[in-house]
Amino acid sequence: MGNKRKEKKSKKHKGKIMGEQGLALSYVHDWVFRNPSDDAAAAADDQGFLPAAARKITDSVVFELHCHSNRSDGFLSPAALVERAHRNGVNVLALTDHDTMAGISEAMQTAQKYGIRIIPGVEISAVCSPRREEAGIGEPVHILAYYGSSGPSRYEDLDNLLSNIRDGRYERAKNMLLKLAKLKVPIKWEHVAKITGEGVAPGRVHIARAMVEAGHVENLREAFNRYLYDGGPAYALGTEPSAEEVLQLIHRTGGISALAHPWALKNPIAVIRSLNAAGLHAMEVYRSDGKASGYGELADTHELIKIGGSDYHGRGGHDESDLGSVRLPLISIYRFLKVARPIWCNATKDILQNFAEDPSHTSLEKIMRFLMPNKFKGFSTANSAKDIVDLCVSSWLSKDEKEENDFDEIRHMLADTFISNCSAQMSLYSSR
Known part of the structure; x- marks a missing residue:
């Protein structure tokens, strides 16, 4: 008798999961594969969706929610990034350059050739101080912001914040070079500026590349592991705003907020608790290498949407995750879109x-x-x-x-x- 009850309960639970999966699949496909073009108008139904017969419904819908172009510290142009994403089978791409949205327009234009959806995004540098009694002590955090196709509302407010952060990056980079010089690792500012390129605010990866080219280290990983990691001997802060201020601005401008790579934090539990109280929507828990154990439970504890992305920069190393390599569960995509x-x-x-x-x-x-x-x-x-x-x-x-x-x-x-x-x-x- 007891076994029959357990079996009945198990079937009911399984049916509920399957029902949610079916709902999620339909919802995600309707959004991803809606085609508003004039060519598809005749075939589309009254909601602008292609009819089921014209779509191949599969569980494989690839969202890439974290990547970078050469408008910040990536190596590929926004157009080349989209082309690579297409080759890798990505259906939806969020371009999330550091503290700039300058590459979104080019990405959107290129994406139209391949039928890829672009989510306009940005990765914003901030500082989180979970212990308010310890004034001045904060941990660097990166907050991902995702927007709809029209971009942020009140764009000027967001642009001013990002501009201030980028201005601070120049001072920060110069402070890093001063620290490197004291460590007998001299790097010329002109060398960093040449690598960075016109109109792009310098980041750590640009300094790391200069260190490699100058022969001080063998590769980018060594530059970060020895000198440039958070709190490292050549690390410096810029003019990053508080994480609470960033979250408030993302909400005010119509965006979805997510904590990037929480496994890189020194005090993840306190930071996640603090950001959750400030209105964080989601956090990265999925990685292609599967090393983010424990963060899914943290997300569940704080009722945060579980997402992830490759954090692709195009550096070419064997240890870098490629675009589309983090396959998000369908149910996570569904919950992300339902909120967004x-x-x-x-x-x-x-x-x-x-x-x-x-x-x-x-x-x-x-x-x-x-x-x-x-x-x-x-x-x-x-x-x-x-x-x-x-x-x-x-x-x-x-x-x-x-x-x-x-x-x-x-x-x-x-x-x-x-x-x-x-x-x-x-x-x-x-x-x-």
């Missing part, structure tokens, strides 16, 4: 409302910054309100999401504004 999509939807609405209040060419350029640039060729503020709104929402939102979030109301606001502008221009012309 309403937030991204609200951010898009906020961006469009701001545009409705100021439908100028400058405002249009802000929208174009992230949204598939080549679709805006020939666009101007004279285009219909419907076209502008549709371009912002078509590739990310379902029919229900569009209807639930009053996008028709924004269309009317924009249409009224355009009519007023046209009337004003006609009056000005007739008075001449």
Whole structure:
């Protein structure tokens, strides 16, 4: 009798898991493989999804949520990074350069050739001080921020923060060179600047490359292990904001926040507890080498979404995880999107409302910054309100999401504004 009950309970539990898996599979596929292009319009159903017969439903949907281009400390251009991701079977790519979103537009443009979705992202340098009584003592942390296709709302606020961090990177790099000189490892600033490239803020990897080229170390790993690791003899802090400030800004600008590589922290339990209290959404727990044991339990304890990524830089070493090598469980992707999509939807609405209040060419350029640039060729503020709104929402939102979030109301606001502008221009012309 007891065995029959256990068997019945086990089947019920298994059925519940299978039901959730099926729901997750459908939800993720609908989002990943929605095609808003004109070519697919005839084949798509009323939600903009390709019909089931036109899609191959499999459990293998590859999300790459952590990688870097040469706009920060990676070796590949954003375009080359997307091309490599395509070769590796990646369906969704988040470009998360350090403290900059300068490569997003190029990545999005290239991704259109391959049918890859780009999640605009950034890895933000911060300092966490979990023990408030120990003023001035903090641990460096990296917070990943993920945004919808329209990018962050209130972009200027985020851009100002990132700009301040990048400015601090120059001072930080010079302090590292001073420390290296005292350690009898001289590196010229001009050498680092040449490696970094124009318009890119210097990071530790650029200094490490200079050390290799100058013959002070054999490889990048030795440079970090001997000199540049967190708290190492040549390590220096920049002008990083507090982690709490970063999390608040990510929330305010319509993003999803995640703690990057918690296994690199000296005091992960205290840091995760502190960040969770400040509103952290997720944390990395999955790695291609499988060495992140214990962090899944920490994430569960604090009810954080479990994600992961390769942290690919393109350095070419055998010890570096390649793009798409971290295969996230379908259920983790589902939970990530379930939290992210309403937030991204609200951010898009906020961006469009701001545009409705100021439908100028400058405002249009802000929208174009992230949204598939080549679709805006020939666009101007004279285009219909419907076209502008549709371009912002078509590739990310379902029919229900569009209807639930009053996008028709924004269309009317924009249409009224355009009519007023046209009337004003006609009056000005007739008075001449």
